[in-house]
Amino acid sequence: MTTQQDSLRAVPGCPFDHDFLADPFAGYGRLRADGPVHRIALPDGSPAWLVLREADVRAGLADPRLSLDKAHSGGGYKGFSLPPALDANLLNMDGADHLRLRRLVAQGFTPRHVEKLRGPVQAEADRLADALAARIAAEGSADVVAGFSQPLPLAVIGDLFAVPDADRPAFSGWVATMLLPEDPRQIPEAVRQIHGYFVDLVAERRRTPGDDLLSELIAARDEGDRLSENELVSLAFLILLAGSENAQHLISGGLLTLLRHPAQLAELRADFSLMPETVEELLRHVNANQTAIRRFATEPIELGGTTIPRGDTVMLSLASAHRDPARYTAPDTFDIHRADKGHLALGQGLHYCLGAPLARMEIDVALSTLLRRFPNLALAVPAEELAWRTTFRTHALGALKVRG
Numbered sequence: 001m002t003t004q005q006d007s008l009r010a011v012p013g014c015p016f017d018h019d020f021l022a023d024p025f026a027g028y029g030r031l032r033a034d035g036p037v038h039r040i041a042l043p044d045g046s047p048a049w050l051v052l053r054e055a056d057v058r059a060g061l062a063d064p065r066l067s068l069d070k071a072h073s074g075g076g077y078k079g080f081s082l083p084p085a086l087d088a089n090l091l092n093m094d095g096a097d098h099l100r101l102r103r104l105v106a107q108g109f110t111p112r113h114v115e116k117l118r119g120p121v122q123a124e125a126d127r128l129a130d131a132l133a134a135r136i137a138a139e140g141s142a143d144v145v146a147g148f149s150q151p152l153p154l155a156v157i158g159d160l161f162a163v164p165d166a167d168r169p170a171f172s173g174w175v176a177t178m179l180l181p182e183d184p185r186q187i188p189e190a191v192r193q194i195h196g197y198f199v200d201l202v203a204e205r206r207r208t209p210g211d212d213l214l215s216e217l218i219a220a221r222d223e224g225d226r227l228s229e230n231e232l233v234s235l236a237f238l239i240l241l242a243g244s245e246n247a248q249h250l251i252s253g254g255l256l257t258l259l260r261h262p263a264q265l266a267e268l269r270a271d272f273s274l275m276p277e278t279v280e281e282l283l284r285h286v287n288a289n290q291t292a293i294r295r296f297a298t299e300p301i302e303l304g305g306t307t308i309p310r311g312d313t314v315m316l317s318l319a320s321a322h323r324d325p326a327r328y329t330a331p332d333t334f335d336i337h338r339a340d341k342g343h344l345a346l347g348q349g350l351h352y353c354l355g356a357p358l359a360r361m362e363i364d365v366a367l368s369t370l371l372r373r374f375p376n377l378a379l380a381v382p383a384e385e386l387a388w389r390t391t392f393r394t395h396a397l398g399a400l401k402v403r404g
């Protein structure tokens with residue numbers, strides 16, 4: 001059988017072959033030592049520039065000449081696309097359009113919302129941890145991904161939009177199919193279901209506003225301006241996508257990292273006030289998101305000594321940046337006390353993650369809850385049998401079996 005990874009060997013110039021994906025951080029290290037910017041083929045065969053040094057990735061993220069709008073792609077963008085009604089989102093626009101939308105959305109994404117969610121996030125984390133404990137008691141081990149790190153962020157998005165309890169199983173099912181389908185041909189139907197659901201939910205909240213993010217987005221006004229129907233639904237969809245997968249990977253990858261570093265884990269267990277700096281180091285070190293959103297040069301731009309022509313695709317590698325020895329001492333070492341703190345895991349500049357405070361709170365609550373609930377938590381499988389799901393975009397655990 002030919003796997004997706006094996007078939008990458010057939011794409012000339014694509015560095016993300018089987019060997020690369022088996023250990024992507026080592027792969028990026030080899031490429032970085034070879035040069036700061038590489039002309040590559042993406043797995044779909046389309047050409048792109050891969051930017052590897054931290055200083056260049058940081059500069060690229062904040063450079064307005066690198067556009068997120070597909071309209072600026074010179075060769076015609078052929079990568080992942082959502083249906084037009086879902087494409088009016090922040091990660092597909094820049095300049096004045098982006099600023100206008102972001103200003104309106106920020107009105108709903110307030111610290112007040114994040115604080116309001118802390119109680120429900122903790123309650124959901126406790127409920128899932130109880131279920132995990134019951135499974136471990138019955139079967140000897142349990143999967144943290146299926147039983148905890150996947151459902152928790154989804155429940156948080158459900159709370160953010162006040163999705164009624166009765167709708168949550170169907171909603172979770174569509175999202176699970178969209179993100180991890182048994183067959184990729186199931187994805188368009190799952191996207192259609194979620195789109196239809198958000199259209200109905202927006203209509204319902206227009207009739208009966210509540211105290212949720214969607215109602216606040218509907219009500220948001222900026223000098224007479226307001227969000228259109230497509231913008232509202234696209235935003236809900238983006239928040240769902242951005243808020244569920246990333247947080248899931250940080251929780252499961254974060255837990256694995258802690259289990260692999262028993263001395264720092266013991267220190268954390270003895271003093272949970274170390275959690276905020278632990279979360280920051282996990283954001284740097286785990287880095288499931290291997291690259292930022294693809295960008296397109298709106299004019300010739302120099303990055304790392306290479307001039308990138310107008311219209312070309314640019315991939316800014318967050319994973320490589322976070323392991324760049326020019327930026328970090330011992331970059332591969334996980335160290336919650338490192339002096340050279342900081343990371344690009346939540347982006348930089350105008351597209352900086354809108355959900356950053358929520359993400360930080362969620363990861364903190366999730367990991368604190370697991371560590372408090374399971375004082376003897378340990379891996380239930382040898383490290384070499386861990387189920388990694390790695391593509392050139394994501395390096396994440398598909399399952400994480402533990403015993404308590």
Ligand code: HEM
Nearest residue numbers: 090242243246247250292293345346347351353354355359
């Ligand atoms: C650990 C969890 C998360 C990580 C690692 C993460 C990472 C990122 C990154 C890297 C970007 C910038 C992309 C780029 O410039 O190429 C971004 C943007 C964004 N994120 Fe997050 N994110 C996380 C959680 C969340 C959550 C929980 C939400 C909402 C509920 C969210 C909503 C967004 C939105 C709306 C944007 C677009 C902002 C804009 O374009 O102005 N994210 N995120």
